[in-house]
Amino acid sequence: DTGVSQDPRHKITKRGQNVTFRCDPISEHNRLYWYRQTLGQGPEFLTYFQNEAQLEKSRLLSDRFSAERPKGSFSTLEIQRTEQGDSAMYLCASSFPGTSGSSYNEQFFGPGTRLTVL
Amino acid sequence: QKEVEQNSGPLSVPEGAIASLNCTYSDRGSQSFFWYRQYSGKSPELIMFIYSNGDKEDGRFTAQLNKASQYVSLLIRDSQPSDSATYLCAATTGGFKTIFGAGTRLFVKA
Numbered sequence: 001d002t003g004v005s006q007d008p009r010h011k012i013t014k015r016g017q018n019v020t021f022r023c024d025p026i027s028e029h030n031r032l033y034w035y036r037q038t039l040g041q042g043p044e045f046l047t048y049f050q051n052e053a054q055l056e057k058s059r060l061l062s063d064r065f066s067a068e069r070p071k072g073s074f075s076t077l078e079i080q081r082t083e084q085g086d087s088a089m090y091l092c093a094s095s096f097p098g099t100s101g102s103s104y105n106e107q108f109f110g111p112g113t114r115l116t117v118l
Numbered sequence: 119q120k121e122v123e124q125n126s127g128p129l130s131v132p133e134g135a136i137a138s139l140n141c142t143y144s145d146r147g148s149q150s151f152f153w154y155r156q157y158s159g160k161s162p163e164l165i166m167f168i169y170s171n172g173d174k175e176d177g178r179f180t181a182q183l184n185k186a187s188q189y190v191s192l193l194i195r196d197s198q199p200s201d202s203a204t205y206l207c208a209a210t211t212g213g214f215k216t217i218f219g220a221g222t223r224l225f226v227k228a
Contacts, residue, residue, distance in 0.1 A: 031214065042122075042206050042218035043162065056215050091161055095214075104150045104169055105210045109161040 002026060004110035006092050012116045013082055020078045021113045025094030032075050033107060034067055035091040043091055049075060082117045089114050120145040122209050124219035132227050137194040139222050141207030144188070148209040151183055153192045156204045156221065165205075166192070197226045 005024045013019050025032045030051050035043035046065065047057040051072040064082075069075040079086055093107035121144045131137045143151070150169045154162035168174045168181040168190070180193040190209075194201055204221040211217075 033216065035218075040126075040220070042208075042220045045215060045217060048214065050214075056213060089161075104167050105214050105216065106152065106164055106167050107216065108164060109154075112161045 004092055004094050004108055006090075006110040006113050008113055009111060010114050010116075012118065014118050015082060015084060017082055018078065018080045019082060019115065020076055021090055021092075021115075022074060022076050023092030023110060024074045025092070026096070026108060029094035029096045029108075030072065031095040031097070031105070031107075032069060033093040033095070034075070034077050035093065037089045037091055037112075038087075046077070079115075082115075084117045087115055087117045120148075120209075120211070120217055122207055122217050122219040124205075124207050124222045126220060126222060128223040128225050130225045130227060131197050133197060133199060135197050135226075137197045137201065137224055137226070139192040139194070139205050139207075139224065141190040141192075141219055142188055143190065143207075143209045143217075145209065145211060145217075146185075146188065147211050150210045151181070151190045152208040152210070152216075153179075153181060153190075154206040154208065154218075155201075156206055158204075162206055194224075197224075199226045199228045202226045 033048040034046040037043045049069040064080045089112045093109045095107045152167045153165045156162045166181045168183045178195045182191045206221045207219040
């Protein structure tokens with residue numbers, strides 16, 4: 001499978017615990033995005049990377065959230081001291097700049113990690 | 119706060135009809151626009167993207183963009199029950215940040 005992969009697919013944790021999710025983008029894609037989606041809403045932008053550089057982070061994201069992409073390939077999203085409000089689907093997407101240098105930024109999504117905080 | 123607005127629906131159309139989905143965006147700096155389809159419990163799947171004013175057709179799907187009105191639409195011709203899903207509109211700025219709307223639920227009745 002050459003698509004975006006995410007691990008784990010499901011995570012149940014207790015409030016106050018830390019969790020870490022992993023995303024492996026499509027191999028030639030240099031942009032990687034993290035989103036959070038709750039029921040009845042569209043994906044909410046969290047952050048994105050171009051190669052290993054984190055270029056933007058949502059102001060809505062608290063300091064409990066951190067993301068890394070150390071070698072410009074896979075990425076991790078960590079949530080510290082989880083709260084019940086963190087329960088959501090966490091989606092990763094990747095995109096490729098395009099062969100001509102222009103980019104329309106078509107993003108391809110992984111299957112998501114569903115987090116439940118008890 | 120830059121926003122993308124969609125009617126949440128549900129939009130119900132009979133099989134074989136044309137479904138028309140609409141979206142407005144607030145950031146005039148938005149450059150590329152996308153329609154994704156999302157089935158319940160699944161992740162979004164890219165259907166089409168558009169970046170120039172006018173129409174873009176791909177099979178049964180036509181995307182329309184009017185930058186002056188900050189309006190994007192998606193037409194689905196010959197709607198099928200398998201088209202029943204939530205359709206997400208998204209806009210990307212020059213900085214490649216992408217904002218999604220809340221989605222429109224579409225039901226195609228057999």
